[in-house]
Amino acid sequence: MKTSTFRIVPLPTEVAERARRAVKAGAADHAVVIADSPTSYPCRHCLRFARPGERMILFPYAAIPPGHAYSESGPIFVHADACERYSATREYPHELRNGRAFRAYNARYDMIDAEVANGSEPEAIVEKLLQNPETTFVDARSVTRGCFTFRVQRA
Template sequence: MPLRYIAMPDDEAERLQQGGSDAYGNPPERRVSDGDGVPCRHCLRNVDAGEAYLILAYRPFASAQAYAETGPIFMHADKCPAHDERSLPAILTSSKDYLLRGYDADERIVYGTGGIVSAEGLVERAVALLARPDVTFVHVRSAKYNCYQCRIEADREEPGADKRRA
């Protein structure tokens, strides 16, 4: 099963990079990366040493509801290219373990789907979860801090079609 690795939407990244408020109504904090462990949730690459980045509260769900977790994330402070959804993101190869969790079409956790997996087993586990009829998408989170990394969906569209969300 081909997968799509979905980053923060372009319009949301641009809004935040231009000083928009985060999920808690606060302006993002601006810092300079030391090059270690600063994954951008828009381009899904690490922010290089010396580059500016933002720290902000992010809720990767369409609505505020009981299962819509909000937490801290990093992203480039300046415009960065959107991630190619069909390629495994660099940020999913930079840690030893990740937390994967399946969600249904109503953005509710599907119980029994959450667990820590090794970086090497991430794709296999995502495919297994997305093969379930009750799982619509998977969230990848940091195994250490529970920070949101990206969303994974099954790629059910024609190759070559532009699927990047606006």
């Protein structure tokens, strides 16, 4: 197996923990939902789909921070109970091989390219986007709902 040129960046644990505290404090923009499908609730912290019946927190996350032309905040899920942050960061997350679009951004958070994995290997798309020296990071998003899923940087 060849060494990957990328590094998966899951949601920071502190962001997941902050969401769990916000739910306990009754924050109006943090909802607890029960997963009712095995492939609809990807946790951005462990990068696994919730199993039906698991409690998930739905809350807005600014994947592209305020103050930029491409600033964007949108809904993401994390497990309501503690989970282990995805650690196989040199491997593309197995459960998220399908249904992702990839957006390349430069150092000023400008979106400079984007591709959908239409049957091709997601690793190949990520590596191609990172080959552009202007690309600082690539964001994987849901191709259907557009929600931020995880970030990819150079290894």
